[in-house]
Amino acid sequence: MSKLILILGDQLTEDVSALASADKAQDVVVMAEVADEASYVQHHPKKIALIFAAMRKFAQRLRDDGWDVRYTQLDDTENSGSICGELLRRAEEVGTTDVIATEPGEWRLIEALNDCPLSVTQLEDTRFIATHKEFQDWANGRKALRMEYFYRDMRRKTGLLMDGDKPEGGEWNYDAENRKAPPKDVTTSPMSFTPDDTTQEVLDLVEARFSNSFGRLRPFHYATDQTQARRALTHFITHALPCFGDYQDAMLEGEPFLYHALLSAYMNIGLLDPLEVCEAAEDAYREGHAPLNAVEGFIRQIIGWREYIRGIYYLEGPDYPRRNALNHQRGLPDLFWGAPTDMACLGAAVAQTRDEAYAHHIQRLMVTGNFALLAGINPTEVHDWYLRVYIDAFEWVESPNTVGMSQFADGGIIASKPYISSGNYINKMSNYCKGCAYSVKAKTGEDACPFNLLYWHFLDRHRDRFEGNHRMGNMYRTWDRMDQDRRETILTEAEAFLDRMSNGTRV
Numbered sequence: 001m002s003k004l005i006l007i008l009g010d011q012l013t014e015d016v017s018a019l020a021s022a023d024k025a026q027d028v029v030v031m032a033e034v035a036d037e038a039s040y041v042q043h044h045p046k047k048i049a050l051i052f053a054a055m056r057k058f059a060q061r062l063r064d065d066g067w068d069v070r071y072t073q074l075d076d077t078e079n080s081g082s083i084c085g086e087l088l089r090r091a092e093e094v095g096t097t098d099v100i101a102t103e104p105g106e107w108r109l110i111e112a113l114n115d116c117p118l119s120v121t122q123l124e125d126t127r128f129i130a131t132h133k134e135f136q137d138w139a140n141g142r143k144a145l146r147m148e149y150f151y152r153d154m155r156r157k158t159g160l161l162m163d164g165d166k167p168e169g170g171e172w173n174y175d176a177e178n179r180k181a182p183p184k185d186v187t188t189s190p191m192s193f194t195p196d197d198t199t200q201e202v203l204d205l206v207e208a209r210f211s212n213s214f215g216r217l218r219p220f221h222y223a224t225d226q227t228q229a230r231r232a233l234t235h236f237i238t239h240a241l242p243c244f245g246d247y248q249d250a251m252l253e254g255e256p257f258l259y260h261a262l263l264s265a266y267m268n269i270g271l272l273d274p275l276e277v278c279e280a281a282e283d284a285y286r287e288g289h290a291p292l293n294a295v296e297g298f299i300r301q302i303i304g305w306r307e308y309i310r311g312i313y314y315l316e317g318p319d320y321p322r323r324n325a326l327n328h329q330r331g332l333p334d335l336f337w338g339a340p341t342d343m344a345c346l347g348a349a350v351a352q353t354r355d356e357a358y359a360h361h362i363q364r365l366m367v368t369g370n371f372a373l374l375a376g377i378n379p380t381e382v383h384d385w386y387l388r389v390y391i392d393a394f395e396w397v398e399s400p401n402t403v404g405m406s407q408f409a410d411g412g413i414i415a416s417k418p419y420i421s422s423g424n425y426i427n428k429m430s431n432y433c434k435g436c437a438y439s440v441k442a443k444t445g446e447d448a449c450p451f452n453l454l455y456w457h458f459l460d461r462h463r464d465r466f467e468g469n470h471r472m473g474n475m476y477r478t479w480d481r482m483d484q485d486r487r488e489t490i491l492t493e494a495e496a497f498l499d500r501m502s503n504g505t506r507v
């Protein structure tokens, strides 16, 4: 009997397990643009456009390859609005009750498929290097789940940058070489693509249906198929990878991309295979085109962080994205939605997020994330924001990064201490402070950088939890050495800042 093969909008590769198990002669591929997926959060319009355009082009590729593809467009009159609804409709059409799916990247959809009144088999997603079982086995019995040790196992498993059983160059990690201050100028920019007819049609649809969402739809330059994504990969390896390591943590006004890859969305939706990406980077090193610190750093992000983050998502279960270990309850301020702000770093990160649906890791972690954590914003609202605004955001990767790494809301599963900093770090790693209305040097007073005030406010209000953390003892000793009046002034000014921010006053 024929089976339905479900391909979701972030599973766009022939290698996806549901398709790899299918029989082209009798099985039917189901793909659907549905309101439920397009609106479970108010996605950035560029993200919806990328997914719909890539879905339509992938469906055509499968048809050209001889597959029977039943594709539902968002505006089709019979569109039921949900993945399960579309499976039911196609099941009746084809005369089957059997569905093969690849496990979705979100508990919500895993549960929806389990609840769908058809016989749905969810196969493991084999696009990752570690299986669920491998990650569970690695995590079992460990007190702390530190990425670095997991990463070494992934190096051994893949053989990437290995010299026999030793790491290439003698060290596993070259991060110490990767913290250079921002360069004067940037010599490359990411590859950009002119929208083809399919993409133009999708852009018109998204403009008509999702114009109220936060984010600029046009210009749209993302790759929307595997061939284009591979060109973007080659472009990155040739022009940006050699400097990736040096400037990985740097931020520069007017340079949203620096030497970053902009490949996460392509890997996350299936247009690029993570191993293929890492192998291309390793080749560049072996050919003498890129230095080891850059290539190791890049590969670690993918086979280390990306895999580890995914492992945590599935290990911790469906309640993970809603955790709030620090009991932060403040609402997300309007400046995250583009309300004018005097903080140059935040203004820049939010503006480029609105325009590009992209910010690089340090902007996400040490500007928007750092600020939300210091200000005590409810992590569920922070999670919702990150899931909405970035082109690469899917819950399996977004929530551990946001809830765990950035907001410490999982109580320290991912981060051994909170990623917090005063303005000093941002000043060292960027040129934002030069053009800011606040003074990064001022610790108190009207023009004091809000990060400086909130940093101490955070440490003070969470003293019970963090004082005993051996990596934070220094911070508390510095705080305690300040005289009482100064401490009181800082806390009072921090409170006043938070009140102004929450009242909607421009800050």
Ligand code: FAD
Pocket: 259, 260, 261, 262, 263, 264, 265, 267, 268, 298, 301, 302, 305, 306, 307, 309, 359, 360, 361, 362, 364, 365, 369, 386, 390, 392, 393, 394, 397, 398, 399, 401, 402, 405, 406
């Ligand atoms: P590069 O800086 O060029 O890095 C190369 C690749 O490494 C990326 O393409 C990505 O695949 C991988 N990578 C690097 N760091 C991570 C990480 N921490 N977790 C997973 N993969 C990583 N990444 C997403 O893909 N989706 C998200 O929704 C997402 N949300 C984030 C939220 C927060 C609060 C933080 C701090 C990080 C988040 N990240 C997310 C991780 C990281 O910021 C992005 O993967 C990266 O910025 C994507 O841009 P790039 O392709 O230019 O990456």
Ligand code: DLZ
Pocket: 007, 008, 009, 010, 032, 033, 034, 035, 037, 038, 039, 043, 047, 048, 051, 104, 105, 106, 109, 394, 395
């Ligand atoms: C993100 C997204 C959007 C916007 N739209 C669709 C869609 O219409 N159809 C679909 O199959 N997938 C879509 N997706 C991706 C899913 O939301 C994604 O598969 C889940 O969030 C799990 O990662």
Ligand code: SF4
Pocket: 342, 343, 344, 345, 346, 422, 423, 424, 426, 427, 432, 433, 434, 436, 437, 438, 439, 440, 449, 450, 451
């Ligand atoms: Fe950001 Fe403070 Fe620097 Fe202004 S002074 S850009 S708020 S770190």
